[in-house]
Amino acid sequence: MDVSQYLEIFIDEAKEHLENLNTQIMNLEQDGENMDTINEIFRAAHSLKGMSGTMGFKRMQTLTHDMENVFSKVRDGNIKVDSDMVDVLFQCLDALEAYVAIIQETADEGDNDNANLIKALNDILNSEGAGQEDSEEGASAQKPDGETNITGEGGDGKANANSGADSNAGQNNSAKDQANADAGSSAPDKHKWKQIKIGNVERSAIEDAEKEELHAYGISIYVQESCLLKAARAFLVFRAIEELGEVILSVPSVQDIEDERFDRDFSVIILTDQPLEKVVDAVKNVSEIEDAVGGKVVFENPSEVSKAGDASNTGASSGDSKAGAGAASGADGANAKAQSGAGKTAAVGKTGQGAGKPEGKKAMGKPVVNRTVRVDIEKLDSLMNLVSELIISKNSLVSVAETEIGGGSLAFNEQIEYLESVTTSLHESVMKVRMVPIESVVTKFPRMIRDLSKKLDKKMELYMTGEDTELDRTVVDEIGDPLMHLLRNSADHGLESAEVRAKRGKPEVGSIFLDAYQDGNNVIIEVRDDGNGIDVEAVKAKAIEKGKITEEQAEAMSEKEAIDLLFQPSFSTAKQVSDVSGRGVGLDVVKSKIESLSGEVEVRTKLGEGSTFTIRLPLTLAIIQTLMVIVGGEKYAISLGSIQTIESIPVEDVKTVQGREVIYLRGNVIPLVRLTKELEVESMNAPDADLLVLIAKKGDRFAGIVVDELIGQMEIVIKNMGKFIGKSRLISGATILGNGEVALILDANALIQ
């Protein structure tokens, strides 16, 4: 089967399952008895096994199979969950993730067998004291009793129809010779039913039945070599036969067949009022049956046995019905099994499920089929691009309307307005489609903190809120690493050792918080800890030691500026380079990553009490609301998100403090940034004209951006600058305006110093 077409969904879904497993195993460690959790884990492992098997990923299948076995034992209560086991399970998840990663790259699972993990899993399986047999076998152990009972009741106690052949051998009549005649046509060796020893009870049952116009047939059934779960297959055959007649004997015994203790064939003796062909056809119509052959059972010598049969007529007939019931009760047997041994799983599983998930959770009304559609992100990108083009084209229509027609036609303007609202809604819808909850990224963090806690030997707990906060897919994909870094930072540098915490009167277990929420057009993600906070003096000392600043500079530095040092390349205050953080890849990487997503990071800290890292990200990257301005005769766009107010300031209100121009506005001293100076262009305004100042805010810092002229608000499509133009600090991209003109997008954040 060509499975390559399913590769993508395989990878997607496998990742979902792995994430789920991660979360659930975390839960399992907290509460090793929770049946909901255990069932969920079992299901996820089971699904993964089936999926990887279908794709032909044998190694992955083997590993998930062994994991499933462990969970199954846990579910049956045969193994208790302990920390070591959870460790192994997590390693398995890592290994599975590695498989998926390789599959994603090469469409093949690679050749790592993970033999050590397989062994570890098997050790867990065997550790439960070998006392517990495989549940299926355990169930079968109780079965023979039941069977003896059936035959015992049926007749004379000695006749164990199936396995008691030896003791009865003398009296038994072999059907073999007699049946030769009518079996002549087909290959004789196929008619294995002829070798069935028919005991007295059955014989008299058959003879009785024949008086009532019933026929006794022997049938041998061959299942296909490829057949899986042969017991179930045989069970289907029995059911097919029993719709037409009654099975009075089978070889191997019903019990053995049920336990799959047969090779590829089994034979039965049946009583029916139907013609042989019909029965054989019914058998053949069962799937995976290679062949079925049969013939009429004939006895050569209707001798004393028959008499015995007559004598115990009533007994025998009841015996025969019992025998039939015996075969049929294979079903009941299986049922009983389900209730006891192996079935414990099913039973427990159900109760657990029933108890855990309240019925009312999902109304049983009409479910909608396929509520979700998986779409390749590239398709969404191209959709977004088209929407962008549409917006550009709408913008040019607007500008045409303003100039040539000059608002002459009312209908035209109305349509333009309508178009405007449609494109805006369209943009919003497409944007929403691209939004995914950050859940997919943050679910792996509890596990990470758990690992860190062990590695660093510090007790800590991660509390998360707002996992359902949504962000553009492209942002979510990128945000994982920076967040992971901040969390590690908190765990390693932030939280103190247990002794220090005790001395400070803090709870022994350190807390790390990850909170996400939407704030206007931004999403805020905060990583907070109740640890030591940032030691500003230590940071300064380190910076001096590294030669980044001089002692004089350090003296003059504000706390904020000192903390900003942390975000400079290769700055780490960790005295020891630990395995966890402080590898020279520092907060600067976090910062540049966040900034590449058009976001920003800021830190608040209090020595001895903890730190908060706040990440602010735009909801979407492709289309933004901007303020269009003119500086030196050129048009520029500035993201509206960063602009607080627009002020007109008389030139004489501009003061100079420490060599910098500032204005005093509503109690704040705000440094001025003259764009003409930054962009190195000439202002078109008279030097004594009032200044047009955009008050921009970044965190709790302000800047007054001086522009020449305002055009107005505009929704623009961000285009990147292309490879040929080097990275400019001030320019974050460009956009195409309605009239085809290109305007640069100014990064207000870069202007705030």
Place this chain on the structure above:
Amino acid sequence: MGKGILIVDDAAFMRMVIRGILEKNGYEVIGEAKDGKEAVALFCDLKPALVLLDITMPEMDGIEALKKMIAEDADAKIIMCSALGQSSMVIEAIQAGAKDYIVKPFQPDRVLEAVKKVMK
């Protein structure tokens, strides 16, 4: 009895694989459900000619769903989708009225044989 086939599996991947096998061979898939509850509701709604029913699922497992479907329609044609090692569950399902079973990982020929024989 309606037309078409209802596919029930908690893994979208599996549903897609089965759908692929069936549609490539001219069968019509009229619905998909991802757990037992959804499956039973869709079964009552769509009256499919055939149901391919996974055993291990959240909300309501395949066995329970099967029993509900059989209670709704004693002649319901249902094929269980199982994994190796679920022998006793498959037998339980057959007792409860499942017409056949297929084993994961699916062999297309096997799936088609089962579907063909059961729909006959």
